[in-house]
Amino acid sequence: MNFGFTDEQEFLRSEVRKLLDEKAPLDDVRRVSEAESGPGYDTDLWKEIAELGWTGLVIPEAHGGAGLGWVDLVVVLEETGRSLFPAPLVATTLAADAIVRTGSETQRARFLPGLADGSVIGTVALAEEEDTPGEAGIQLSAQRSGEGVVLSGEKLFVQNAAAADIFVVAFRREGELALAVVEKAQDGVSAEDWPGIDLTKRLGRLRLENVEVAAEAILEGGDSAAVGMLFDVGATAIAAEAIGAAEAALALTTAYAKERIQFGRAIGTFQGVKHPLAEMYVDVESFKSLTYYAAWCIDEGHADRSLAASRAKAYASEAIPRIGIDTVQLHGGIGYTWEYDAHLFLKRAKWVRPFFGDADHHYERVAALGGL
Amino acid sequence: MDFDFTPEEEAFRAEVQAFIQAHIPKSGTAEEIQAWQKAVREKRWVGFSWPEEVGGGGGGIAQQVILKDEMAKARAPALGSCFMGLAWVGPALTEYGTDEQKQTFIPDILDGKVQWCTGYSEPDSGSDLASLKCKCVRDGDTYIVNGQKIWTSIAMWSQWIILLVRTSGDGSKHDGITCLLVPMDSEGITVRPIKNMSGGAVFAEVFFDDVRVPVENRLGEEGQGWKVTVSALAHERSSIAEVQGLQRSLAELKDLARSCKKNGRSAAEDPGIRGRIARADARIEAMRLNGMRYLTAQLRGEKLGSETSVNKLHRAELEVEIGELALEIQGSRGPLAKGADEVPADGKWQRMALSWPEVVIGGGTPNIQRNIIAERILGLPKDL
Numbered sequence: 001m002n003f004g005f006t007d008e009q010e011f012l013r014s015e016v017r018k019l020l021d022e023k024a025p026l027d028d029v030r031r032v033s034e035a036e037s038g039p040g041y042d043t044d045l046w047k048e049i050a051e052l053g054w055t056g057l058v059i060p061e062a063h064g065g066a067g068l069g070w071v072d073l074v075v076v077l078e079e080t081g082r083s084l085f086p087a088p089l090v091a092t093t094l095a096a097d098a099i100v101r102t103g104s105e106t107q108r109a110r111f112l113p114g115l116a117d118g119s120v121i122g123t124v125a126l127a128e129e130e131d132t133p134g135e136a137g138i139q140l141s142a143q144r145s146g147e148g149v150v151l152s153g154e155k156l157f158v159q160n161a162a163a164a165d166i167f168v169v170a171f172r173r174e175g176e177l178a179l180a181v182v183e184k185a186q187d188g189v190s191a192e193d194w195p196g197i198d199l200t201k202r203l204g205r206l207r208l209e210n211v212e213v214a215a216e217a218i219l220e221g222g223d224s225a226a227v228g229m230l231f232d233v234g235a236t237a238i239a240a241e242a243i244g245a246a247e248a249a250l251a252l253t254t255a256y257a258k259e260r261i262q263f264g265r266a267i268g269t270f271q272g273v274k275h276p277l278a279e280m281y282v283d284v285e286s287f288k289s290l291t292y293y294a295a296w297c298i299d300e301g302h303a304d305r306s307l308a309a310s311r312a313k314a315y316a317s318e319a320i321p322r323i324g325i326d327t328v329q330l331h332g333g334i335g336y337t338w339e340y341d342a343h344l345f346l347k348r349a350k351w352v353r354p355f356f357g358d359a360d361h362h363y364e365r366v367a368a369l370g371g372l
Numbered sequence: 373m374d375f376d377f378t379p380e381e382e383a384f385r386a387e388v389q390a391f392i393q394a395h396i397p398k399s400g401t402a403e404e405i406q407a408w409q410k411a412v413r414e415k416r417w418v419g420f421s422w423p424e425e426v427g428g429g430g431g432g433i434a435q436q437v438i439l440k441d442e443m444a445k446a447r448a449p450a451l452g453s454c455f456m457g458l459a460w461v462g463p464a465l466t467e468y469g470t471d472e473q474k475q476t477f478i479p480d481i482l483d484g485k486v487q488w489c490t491g492y493s494e495p496d497s498g499s500d501l502a503s504l505k506c507k508c509v510r511d512g513d514t515y516i517v518n519g520q521k522i523w524t525s526i527a528m529w530s531q532w533i534i535l536l537v538r539t540s541g542d543g544s545k546h547d548g549i550t551c552l553l554v555p556m557d558s559e560g561i562t563v564r565p566i567k568n569m570s571g572g573a574v575f576a577e578v579f580f581d582d583v584r585v586p587v588e589n590r591l592g593e594e595g596q597g598w599k600v601t602v603s604a605l606a607h608e609r610s611s612i613a614e615v616q617g618l619q620r621s622l623a624e625l626k627d628l629a630r631s632c633k634k635n636g637r638s639a640a641e642d643p644g645i646r647g648r649i650a651r652a653d654a655r656i657e658a659m660r661l662n663g664m665r666y667l668t669a670q671l672r673g674e675k676l677g678s679e680t681s682v683n684k685l686h687r688a689e690l691e692v693e694i695g696e697l698a699l700e701i702q703g704s705r706g707p708l709a710k711g712a713d714e715v716p717a718d719g720k721w722q723r724m725a726l727s728w729p730e731v732v733i734g735g736g737t738p739n740i741q742r743n744i745i746a747e748r749i750l751g752l753p754k755d756l
Contacts, residue, residue, distance in 0.1 A: 001376065001377050001437070001671075002375075004665070254750045268753050269754070278741075282682045286682065290661060295373075311658075
């Protein structure tokens with residue numbers, strides 16, 4: 001029994017941390033993400049992190065990746081979350097994970113090396129107009145075309161839609177769920193990012209107009225269980241980044257509470273400031289434990305996986321808005337200014353809350369999976 | 373990261389399971405419970421983690437978790453009928469007691485023969501325990517105690533009290549506190565139970581009027597009572613076992629929801645109720661996993677700090693929330709009490725909804741836990 005990280009994982013954490021501290025301080029994060037043109041992330045830095053293996057972390061070594069697991073990935077995502085690091089890392093990793101799990105050997109060999117070396121940006125396209133999380137939300141219906149299918153419709157809330165080169169698209173074929181890899185370069189494919197509150201996290205729309213998807217691009221194991229898995233790993237990834245972001249927000253606010261003097265003493269002496277900070281700590285520690293366990297369940301193929309992922313995302317989704325609001329509020333007026341960093345965490349919180357299912361969605365799932 | 377236990381630990385689990393199977397009281401008669409206690413004691417599973425030289429089991433932390441886990445799963449009677457003695461007094465004696473004190477007191481605690489209570493809080497010293505005033509002066513080989521304690525759990529059923537008194541008013545408020553071991557039948561001690569809002573009494577007031585205590589009943593040095601207490605408190609901070617009780621309450625709460633109607637359908641189908649039960653579920657699981665993380669840190673030789681306040685806060689919230697949920701699920705039956713025709717489960721949930729203060733306030737209120745986290749973990753300045 002050991003609920004801790006290995007020395008290798010701690011080393012990975014410190015290496016990731018060191019690079020982000022050096023190359024992605026919040027000033028740079030702002031500059032890159034606020035830029036009106038451009039992909040919203042630093043493409044040179046993307047190449048660098050790809051060379052370090054971050055993009056191929058869960059991809060097998062045979063296909064150019066590091067062959068590590070989700071517990072290792074959580075270590076990286078906690079740190080990218082802490083830095084509010086703007087990059088299509090979660091999007092690319094989820095696309096890669098889906099192909100690793102459901103692709104045939106040929107499909108893996110075709111798509112994974114590019115994702116692993118960072119030359120290809122991937123993302124997953126699941127949600128639609130109804131914005132229903134989970135398998136029930138996937139209604140895009142394919143027309144049969146020889147051995148392949150034709151897809152027409154829209155996928156919404158696609159992470160890094162504009163930057164992505166390939167999309168793992170979920171759809172229905174004769175009612176049954178399926179996954180396929182659609183390439184940006186194909187006829188009828190167009191994607192755009194929308195303006196968003198959190199400039200570090202790009203979201204957008206994928207349009208599919210009579211897109212021919214060859215049989216070779218339909219992921220071999222992409223069934224209902226695979227789509228379910230994709231939602232579980234997605235929820236876990238978002239919760240992992242939320243841990244880092246919340247810890248950074250807590251550190252920023254704690255430091256401010258120690259420095260800021262009012263009524264002749266540091267505001268951190270007042271219980272009205274202390275207690276919300278303590279609550280933030282309680283919440284982060286707790287959804288951290290739940291997220292670590294979810295990641296372990298993913299790696300182990302444990303029967304608790306869906307329940308663990310839902311508990312983690314439910315708790316994170318419920319706690320994170322409060323943490324964002326308290327971060328701004330406990331700073332007073334300064335927390336509301338563009339120049340100060342507090343609002344960046346509030347905006348991240350707004351992004352985290354609904355993604356891959358909000359608290360209500362996941363609590364309902366916890367109830368159902370728990371036999372209620 | 374690995375949640376599986378080693379083969380040796382799994383072998384221990386099997387041993388525990390077999391033992392429970394063979395010895396657990398079936399009908400719950402006094403003789404059966406005594407026999408159970410004796411059998412567990414002979415296994416050295418009472419005081420499992422205490423050093424072997426004082427009669428403990430000398431067991432490791434992982435095994436301790438397995439033992440507690442299996443006992444809770446089997447709903448076995450508490451290990452030893454002497455909760456306070458096992459939780460506080462034994463560990464403090466182990467660390468600070470003289471050889472004679474260890475020999476005198478520890479076997480009776482392990483055998484469940486002697487009930488202890490803890491005389492800490494006073495009317496004006498609760499959260500700020502170090503401000504206690506209970507007066508103690510030395511007269512030759514005897515201490516003479518005058519004053520009052522309050523919120524003393526199970527004082528009315530205890531034979532001994534581990535008592536904090538003030539032997540000096542000089543220096544820091546922590547310095548003048550001394551720890552004494554006092555028989556409850558000493559002349560000058562009066563116990564008055566405090567009837568609580570559930571109608572029962574767990575706490576009591578204890579009055580000391582010229583109570584004479586031999587000097588050899590002092591635990592640790594004179595003026596070092598604070599240190600003795602803090603050490604005992606640290607031993608108490610293992611939160612693994614509490615999760616089992618909450619998991620059981622949650623399972624019973626789900627059963628209750630299935631058996632009650634709300635708005636014309638089963639309460640288990642009500643989205644609001646489902647969401648709140650699931651929220652409690654996620655928090656109980658967070659407690660379990662937080663506990664695992666602290667345990668891992670302990671196994672790696674790190675000292676457990678104030679992190680356990682996190683689970684104390686969860687537990688406080690859950691004790692209240694589960695009780696509230698149970699009554700809301702019952703609708704208009706919720707405010708009924710034991711004896712009413714229509715009350716579900718003979719009023720068990722009503723008792724629970726009124727007994728949370730024992731857990732929530734005892735050992736430091738939620739706001740005190742928040743202060744502990746803010747000051748000791750986040751490093752915020754002390755409250756003024």
